[in-house]
Amino acid sequence: xxxxxxxxxxxxxxxxxxxxxxxxxxxxxxxxxxxxxxxxxxxxxxxxxxxxxxxxxxxxxxxxxxxxxxxxxxxxxxxxxxxxxxxxxxxxxxxxxxxxxxxxxxxxxxxxxxxxxxxxxxxxxxxxxxxxxxxxxxxxxxxxxxxxxxxxxxxxxxxxxxxxxxxxxxxxxxxxxxxxxxxxxxxxxxxxxxxxxxxxxxxxxxxxxxxxxxxxxxxxxxxxxxxxxxxxxxxxxxxxxxxxxxxxxxxxxxxxxxxxxxxxxxxxxxxxxxxxxxxxxxxxxxxxxxxxxxxxxxxxxxxxxxxxxxxxxxxxxxxxxxxxxxxxxxxxxxxxxxxxxxxxxxxxxxxxxxxxxxxxxxxxxxxxxxxxxxxxxxxxxxxxxxxxxxxxx
Numbered sequence: 001x002x003x004x005x006x007x008x009x010x011x012x013x014x015x016x017x018x019x020x021x022x023x024x025x026x027x028x029x030x031x032x033x034x035x036x037x038x039x040x041x042x043x044x045x046x047x048x049x050x051x052x053x054x055x056x057x058x059x060x061x062x063x064x065x066x067x068x069x070x071x072x073x074x075x076x077x078x079x080x081x082x083x084x085x086x087x088x089x090x091x092x093x094x095x096x097x098x099x100x101x102x103x104x105x106x107x108x109x110x111x112x113x114x115x116x117x118x119x120x121x122x123x124x125x126x127x128x129x130x131x132x133x134x135x136x137x138x139x140x141x142x143x144x145x146x147x148x149x150x151x152x153x154x155x156x157x158x159x160x161x162x163x164x165x166x167x168x169x170x171x172x173x174x175x176x177x178x179x180x181x182x183x184x185x186x187x188x189x190x191x192x193x194x195x196x197x198x199x200x201x202x203x204x205x206x207x208x209x210x211x212x213x214x215x216x217x218x219x220x221x222x223x224x225x226x227x228x229x230x231x232x233x234x235x236x237x238x239x240x241x242x243x244x245x246x247x248x249x250x251x252x253x254x255x256x257x258x259x260x261x262x263x264x265x266x267x268x269x270x271x272x273x274x275x276x277x278x279x280x281x282x283x284x285x286x287x288x289x290x291x292x293x294x295x296x297x298x299x300x301x302x303x304x305x306x307x308x309x310x311x312x313x314x315x316x317x318x319x320x321x322x323x324x325x326x327x328x329x330x331x332x333x334x335x336x337x338x339x340x341x342x343x344x345x346x347x348x349x350x351x352x353x354x355x356x357x358x359x360x361x362x363x364x365x366x367x368x369x370x371x372x373x374x375x376x377x378x379x380x381x382x383x384x385x386x387x388x389x390x391x392x393x
Contacts, residue, residue: 013184014115015142017076020177022146024083024170026232026249027154027242031086031167033233035094038364039356041229046352047101048108049345055109056341068114073182075111080178082107087171090164116337137260140309144253151246158242166242210336212385213322214343219382220315221347223281223375226355230371231288235297237365248297255305263309267317271388274314278383280307282376289372311379318386351378 032041059071082103086093093100150170157166206214236245266273284303288296323336358367 012138013072013181015138016177016181016184017111018139019142019146020174020181022143022249022253023150023153023177024174026147026228026245027150027167027170028086029229029232030236030242030245032094032097033236035091036097037359038233038368039359040094040097041233042352042356042359044097044101044104045225045229046349046356047098048105049349049352051102051105052109052112053342053345055106056113056338059109059113068117070114071110072114075107075109075114076178076182078103078110079107080175080182083171083175083178087168087175090168112341113337116341137257137264140253140257140260144250144257147246147249147253149246151241151243151249155241155243207325209322209325210339213319214339216315216318216382216385217340217343218347219378219385221344221349222351222378222381223285225348226351227285227375229352230355230368230375231285231300234288234292234368234372235300238292238294238297248301252301252305255302256309259306260309260313262306263313267310267314271314271386274310274386275383277307277309277311277314278379280304281311281379285372285375289369292369311382314386315382 029041032044062071082100085096085100085103089096153170153173154163154166157163157169232245235248236242239245239248263273263277266276280303284300284307287303288300290296291299319340355371358371
């Protein structure tokens with residue numbers, strides 16, 4: 001199935017963005033953990049999600065006057081500044097964790113509000129499974145080598161200079177890459193201005209299908225980022241080296257490419273196959289919880305790598321099709337995009353907040369692996385929330 005030039009552009013932008021993120025994301029988490037505690041990266045996530053929500057609200061009003069491509073560029077440039085500050089501050093970043101969290105939240109809010117809008121406008125509603133599946137594959141191909149490179153950069157820097165220098169080089173490289181992507185975003189086509197008001201959120205009537213979409217994304221938020229944060233740190237505690245952590249991450253992404261190819265084909269046949277992702281992710285968390293060892297790491301990346309694309313392809317497909325079912329022009333539907341991200345963000349906030357307070361009460365190193373027995377609940381709840389009366393959408 002051929003994609004339009006706009007769809008290809010969106011896939012390329014997302015792929016490069018995730019490449020830059022995959023170079024450093026897991027290492028930012030480990031960096032904050034190594035210089036703080038388990039709670040440090042959790043505080044970072046909680047603050048940046050609140051800021052993200054604030055920016056998302058403002059973006060709906062800004063899009064009435066400013067093109068979304070401009071907002072995307074502001075997000076990318078702000079994220080480049082965030083990584084540049086990490087490069088400058090190094091281990092002193094922990095002292096400025098709140099300002100850095102705010103900066104990152106502004107970047108995320110700008111980028112994703114603009115990108116999600118363009119993704120909805122320019123993706124063909126008739127081939128959304130193919131679009132999101134292909135987007136996932138392209139993203140994973142770019143991501144596959146990134147964690148390995150990130151770990152290698154840190155390791156090389158530590159061998160010739162110090163571990164802090166290795167992290168600094170990585171953060172500077174990511175900052176430069178993000179700044180370069182800004183020029184690519186400038187080529188996005190123009191679109192009509194939004195018709196958006198906060199009153200839309202309170203006045204519109206939510207259908208049963210849309211209420212299910214909001215519930216689905218709440219459950220997704222309960223485990224996606226919180227799970228990545230906890231699992232990333234626990235894997236690091238097992239492998240103990242940034243280079244090995246990068247290899248583990250790269251292996252997981254390569255397995256996800258294989259899973260994505262299968263997901264596109266099988267989900268076209270029946271939506272029932274999203275249960276492969278539900279079962280695989282839940283089982284992956286559970287097995288890593290049982291085996292806090294190299295065996296547990298191996299089982300986790302195999303199970304989640306091969307199966308997560310089934311859920312990661314189907315959830316946005318359901319989401320955008322639900323938006324299509326709402327009558328009206330796309331420029332009148334931004335409040336739906338906002339509601340979806342609100343549900344996703346509140347799921348993440350709820351999960352992170354619970355983990356934060358649990359870590360306040362108990363030994364963090366002891367209790368962290370126990371969360372792996374709680375996280376599987378949420379993919380299962382998501383699976384039931386995705387159930388349909390018909391065998392396919």
